[in-house]
Amino acid sequence: MKTKLLLLLFSISSLFLKSQEKPNILFIIADDLGKYLPMYGDRQAQAPTIEKIGENGLIFDRAYSNFPVCGPSRASMLTGLYPETIFNETGKGYNNNDLKTHELADKILKQIVPDGKTLMNYLKTEGNYYVLGGGKIYHSAEKSQTNDYSKMINTSKLPAYSKNKKNKVIVEDHHYTEDYEHRDGYLANNLEKKIREYANGIIGDGKPLFMTMGLQKPHGPYAAPTHYFNDFPIDRTHINVTSFFDQPNDVLSTYTLSPAENILKNYKDVALNSENYVDIALGQRFSNLKPELQKKIVHGYYTCISFIDQQIKKVVDVLKEKGLYDNTIIIITSDHGYKLGHYDRLGKYSTHETDTSVPLIISGPGITSNTRTSSIAQLIDLFPTLCDLTSTPIPDWIQGTSLKPILSDPTQKVNQYSYTVVNKGGSWLGKSIINDEGIRYTKYVNKLTGDYIDPPGKSLSQELYDYSNEVYTADNKILDNEYAPFITNLSEAINSFFTTGNYAKVVKQNFVYEAEDAEISGKTAIVNCNTSSNQKHVKSITSGNNHAVTFNNIMIDEAGTYNMNLHYFSNSSRTFSTLINGNTSNYSIPKSGKWCYQGGTPAVKTISINLNRGMNTIKIYNIHSLDKIELDKVTISAKKVPLPISTTIQNQLPSKPQIAIYPNIVNKGEFIKLKNVTKFSIITLYNSNGQLVYKNTLKNSSSEEIPTSKLQAGLYFVKIINNKQIFNSKIMIK
Template structure:
């Protein structure tokens, strides 16, 4: 065992040394190359000031949008953390990764894939990360090929605080309040903000930016808010008045497919005070309002921390030489249809925020052009001048940065599995729903995974008046022509993916 451990340690050491010496050898070639600040925000839906939701307080994200291009129609590849993040980081769709769940580590299915940070590291960048970039359980430290050094540990400072504070009334975000052993789904915290998870992540990122400022860097920062539970300092809760918070309509779309939604996702159901309403179908207004209030407070806290990162770039004199990408890994339902969380192909779950601010491109523009989060990888390759790896399935959005009316794709595709795991292949589900949007219509086809010709159901929704799915038009004869057109577009996309 000792011999095996020593061998593994030597292997890791040699990889790290090769990365460092390779970077030094390319320093001359990378002179003038743009830095990259890569900000991922967990469960962030595009309900922000710059997206037209002026009631959500996000001045720093709004300022970033004023310096870049905001994508109104950007979509994730699957509305759940791990598959979405793996897709962004590898440039591959869930079907190519063969990953649709939270537990599968991408190096077990595509061990030789070159990730975005790995590609940049191989081309002279210092590549580092702190916070949630890959999914929890497969943290950044597991993927030694991607980073110039293991990702920075934000948990140790919280553990140390916990040891010091044990026994008193200080509430830390790493030690959420509980009732009868169950976590509260939302909480207004009076703890020092510096003790909270995302603040620690931001502090480490600021420290690293000071250390990296003189060399081309790719700094990935992953914030955990506004993921459940919605815990934020009181000052962010106080930005919102409960009486101003609107409770969404709770009606299912007419003719909705039985495969469309998972009404009682375990993601929210595991928290205190939630499961008792399962038989009633919906959460009461007061609980819904508190959840929405907590979500908004958590978003505002992250916005403040993002502002600290950008201010640091300005103070270091590198903001004008730094590409900033801000993205959320998928959308989120905040009570619409009487449901919460994601886990579907609906517009609210698949649509995600995406803002790109790059030196040399004018800012303050919004683009209606379709984009996928899959497109971030090739976009950063082009902006950094590092070339595009052959395996990428996305498209560069640089033409849209030049001209926000330019269209790089006709549709954007997402997918979501349903049903039980297949016994002969636990990474796949019995049923797969493929969904595309052309910017107005969303078409979803539910089909057998083992026998794709067996179509189980179809859905068509018209979003020209809003993002809420109102009526499944696929069941109306007058929409047959549109259904056939959208189905052909889906088939063409699936054929292109092979």
């Protein structure tokens, strides 16, 4: 008996040691979490667990979402493709529900990359990981086991945001008693349990562990178990509510700010605590709320942060208890940022730093600890980074760039820009880019034609902000001549963004459209069949154009001639017709053999079709009443050769002028000297209160001296706009 027990323990130990050849991963995504955390300077937030993980890892000061809305951001992060790529290839991806689950994201990805896999599925199959977890990873919590997980924790039956849906108030501080009554608490409790099972060899199959925590909070309404309002008390009389209600100039507010979302207008406590509820309902004005409700909202948001912090603690503690922590890489981030009253709004959905900038902390073995980096990171970079950290090959289709070089050397740079898009409704699309110097440029265009969308006779569809020394600004410098070089440079960067480096990968060789996903009419019907792709197809395409399969929203980048392949069933030679953008054509097809239900397999008919740039509609039907075909899918293949990939983003980073500012510490009356600056460079000096105290346009070509005799002792910020770039430094006057 004793021998058997020793053999069993040895077996478990061997499996456990084998799993440790690769690091474990704990991947945490919080919902609507802006940079309201202690490590980002916000001392109102009480998040000791996250703060400790930050002290043990690398904190990214400049990490960005690629789409400041939940669903599109997550779909991009988990497929490794930019939202604009997904939309241009499939006509989907800009709305929350387009890719809200693994099934939808996987289906869309396979339309672009036939053998593509989402992040967790890829690491499960190619990285040999045991994937455990759940929650809000995609836009919706999964309701049943997916290909992403080895073991999924289903949280979908618990309240996502609010326990009492009928109450409809924005801050609910007395509706939860226990953590497990909310999805986040339930997820943490069960993940803790499963980690214990893994450590004891009950689950895991001897593989390293990939854990996901998709946290619903601090997304509103701001509900948390009551005891968190007591355990992490905030004196509401001392809560700091932003007073930054400025509105951006020289741009339409419907472009630059969040639309009238439901976040405020549908809550009854907002209506009861508003000076002007109509204005809130139409324009979501935070300042129109009574001050007490403003403070209550901020209090509720911060309490939700403390709530998720303690859920993370449960998982971290069990990893430490079971000896797994030291070999675990932890990533904490959010799907986008959040306006907590800033710009007189509550929510996301804009390209301002409040909405696009996200917290990002990475800690674990081999990663620099207790350090910060100002290098640009994007959420789309997390897929290749995780591959790199786990020695898993980075897939060919990935458009992000691995952050691994930064994790060992925080001064390294892998991104010249961060690129964000936001769908503003209808045909509007905001394209936004921020450079390494902190200059953000955004233009609002028609998402199909690329043309600017301006009111008649006005130009109000562009923005340019200088964030090099500011966190919040409404000073749109689009008409400021000093910034004209940046407008040209960054507009060109947007236009050429998808033509170089990783971004240029023509990931789509075949557009795949399943018949069962199309619009069907008349006698047509979806049937199951084992030999069809996805085990489904559409039958009874017959007797005129009322019995048809119609593929809407087929997005094409460039007008031209394409090959369309019909995958069909027919037991004899038949005919079929197409109606493409109003043009009708008729074709004959040979028999495929047997019908699907008889064990037949689909045949393929290739035809040449003309498609327009932008959206196209293809309708497939049969004008003959006696002819009938069954359609499995269509694939559309471009005849053009994809762009070659010959460079990486690292090779494209421009060399910066070696500007020298010295000495860094001077006595009052001495001069601050500058070298290697170009003619017409603009030199400015700001005091610690942000006041401009010196400004000069350089007339000499290489040097300048800044007098300090009229300046007070203290810390100053030097800013040089030099040949389309910005250089920042600090000096101290004694």
